[in-house]
Amino acid sequence: MSAPTTRIHDLTKDYVWNSTTAPPAAVFPTRYRVPERGRDPFKLLMRDYARMEVEKDNRVHQALDRAVQLRSSEQIEPRWVEGLKLLLPATAEAEYQAMKGAGLLISSIDNPELQQGYSAQALDEARHLQLVGALRQHYSRTVADSQGLQFGSRALSRHPVGSVARAAFAPNSVNDPIDAAIALNVVLETAYTNPLTVAIPPVASANGDDAYAAAYLSIQSDEVRHMANGHGTLRAVAEIPENIPLVQGSLDRAFWHQHQGSDTLVGVASEYFVRNRPWAYRDAWEEWVVDDFIGSFSRRFGPFGLTEPARLGDVARGLESQHHAVAIGLAALWPLNFFRIDPLDEQDFAWFEDNYPGWSQVYQPLWEAYAALSDPAGAHLLLQELPAVPPFCQVCQLPCIVPRFEAPEFRIIEWSGKKFALCSDGCEANFAWNPISYASYGTFWGRYHGWDLADVILDLGFIRPDGKTLVAQPHLHEDRLWTIDHIRGLGVTIQDPLAP
């Protein structure tokens, strides 16, 4: 009779050794005391892990093959395809930073059981990157207008709002290892992957895209173990009372930053890049983040003295309006996008007002103006109606038009002789915690101060194969397409709002 799996797992923990040479200096030394024991509830062996993951991959690729055979992409709502052009690279960024983060944890936490859990996680994250790549290839070959998909992750570093994803996920790998585990495994994996990869698949399906649902739900099935890794690490660290204030501060900062990135991304994608909306994001957030995450976290970690994230009230306030502000911000900046944005119509207006009372008063006139200016014959941009472009927050990288477009809460600070924009109290607190890590990041407007808008677009490279038509368009029509000549004819010069 073979040994029980848990017994074999216990034996594998003995396969550790101590180096006879001095260990390399930690890249990011930790401020926490980390106990040597910890618990991975799954006690997974590599042979079982590999069998499970092969089956998962087979199912996803069978779903993609089926979608090709049935020409399913022809049924996808075109708005959703445009949203995918933003969602896919943003997810890839999350997976890439998570893979790095798992590596950081393997090398930093001297605890064999947790190390085994993080080893499987590192492999998972690589698998997710491959799946997102496979999806991108699938859509590139099958959707009617694939322009923009080809840029992949490069688009994020070039696009003004693409930096939001980079800023949100970098703390998962470039950080004190325990802070990284809290940001990655506790806040992102346990709270925020649920809206992104469980709640959004029904949105994709309602808009004709079952391939996305198959891939992202499969990705999330790995996150289940990552959530357990986070709980195991947090429980081990929380057992030492002197760690508690550090954990609480880390949780507060990570929750705020993840809200700024993930809530905005999911809210915009699920409400502004679809026609069929199975839920309003505020309701999905209450279920997945408040009921499931906060409720469960409180039960589990309340006894250790940990409390709910400090700015939960401000986060909830942002849920009412923030993604609406950023959506119209993306529309106003549309020539800089690598995707198209369809103007909203009467049916959309009714849905938003039903689900976000008061929306019509602020946002409907802006969307009507956007629609009215969508034809290049009008030779005018919504952007030209603004007194100045909004600065981008130095922490979360969102345009400083949040949490409400009509009542932004940003402030300009000076640090080390330079001016920085911060969109909120939460981002100001994060900046103050570690200004060096944020201050070194250049701003989009600073990079292009004094440039003609047409030259900025050419520099970004968001141009179609004919060399003159923009990838971005303020509508989904096949005609009335804007070209670089139309943009140059407007004579718009970029002015950095923080320039001296």
Place this chain on the structure above:
Amino acid sequence: MTVRTVPEPAQRGVGISLIAGEETTAIVAQLRRTQPTVNIVDRGVYTKADAPDEIVLDLGELSQELGRPIDVEDVLIVVTSYFGEIIPQRGATPGTGSLVLRADAIVSGGTGA
């Protein structure tokens, strides 16, 4: 209309989300038969189940239902999320054991709950 920050209902202590497919169909049938108080919501591409204290998936019964040995890893293929504590209990032979989800105790005066 203010976005809610207090978890509710407080008795929803444990939950699991399952990708649509034959395993999930069998799990839902088992839950309806053996744990009728579990709340189950079908959302098309996935199903979500939650309960006040505990959800138990019996792998032996699932193996019988599906006609092949179902181990913890076979269930994890379709588990896309959970909350509460997850406790895999592997059996001595293939196709036995259980996957248990158990709620932590409610903290009196705790946060948010």
